[in-house]
Amino acid sequence: MRPLIAQDIKSLYRAATHSELGLPDLSSVDWGVLDYLGWVHPSGHTAYVVMEVGMELKAIRLRRALATEGPPRTQMCSWCHHVYRGRGTALFTTTVLGSDGRRNIGNYLCRNLDCSLRIRNLTSDPPTYLPESLHVRNKIYRLQAAVLTFMARANVLN
Numbered sequence: 555m556r557p558l559i560a561q562d563i564k565s566l567y568r569a570a571t572h573s574e575l576g577l578p579d580l581s582s583v584d585w586g587v588l589d590y591l592g593w594v595h596p597s598g599h600t601a602y603v604v605m606e607v608g609m610e611l612k613a614i615r616l617r618r619a620l621a622t623e624g625p626p627r628t629q630m631c632s633w634c635h636h637v638y639r640g641r642g643t644a645l646f647t648t649t650v651l652g653s654d655g656r657r658n659i660g661n662y663l664c665r666n667l668d669c670s671l672r673i674r675n676l677t678s679d680p681p682t683y684l685p686e687s688l689h690v691r692n693k694i695y696r697l698q699a700a701v702l703t704f705m706a707r708a709n710v711l712n
């Protein structure tokens with residue numbers, strides 16, 4: 555994706571202050587390998603995802619819940635299909651206001667939102683439990699489609 559500066563991101567999340575956003579150091583981001591910019595606030599409970607859709611930037615704020623109880627389970631990231639044995643994913647949710655009232659939607663995703671690095675094999679910690687032979691181009695397409703689908707359900711594409 556194209557490189558963003560803090561001001562771009564602040565304008566996407568209206569009224570959010572720098573500390574509310576908990577922005578990472580953008581100067582060290584390798585934009586060329588990202589399908590979306592995702593980061594977790596230092597508190598660990600809020601996460602942010604920004605993606606280019608056409609020429610526009612779309613942004614969503616999510617709640618993050620780590621699984622801390624019960625036995626570790628095999629779980630797949632819904633966006634990049636990385637398969638973890640144990641606690642590699644977290645549940646990311648948002649509240650949607652629709653004609654049918656408020657409801658929560660959520661996806662189990664890589665807990666640090668590093669899907670882009672995983673599909674490009676730029677991080678292997680931990681390695682996926684179920685390697686795929688799918689070409690990286692197809693993985694990128696699938697990842698972008700999954701983020702888009704989630705954003706559409708969350709009504710942030712309008």
Ligand SMILES: [Zn+2]
Pocket residue numbers: 631632633634635636663664668669672
């Ligand atoms: Zn993932």
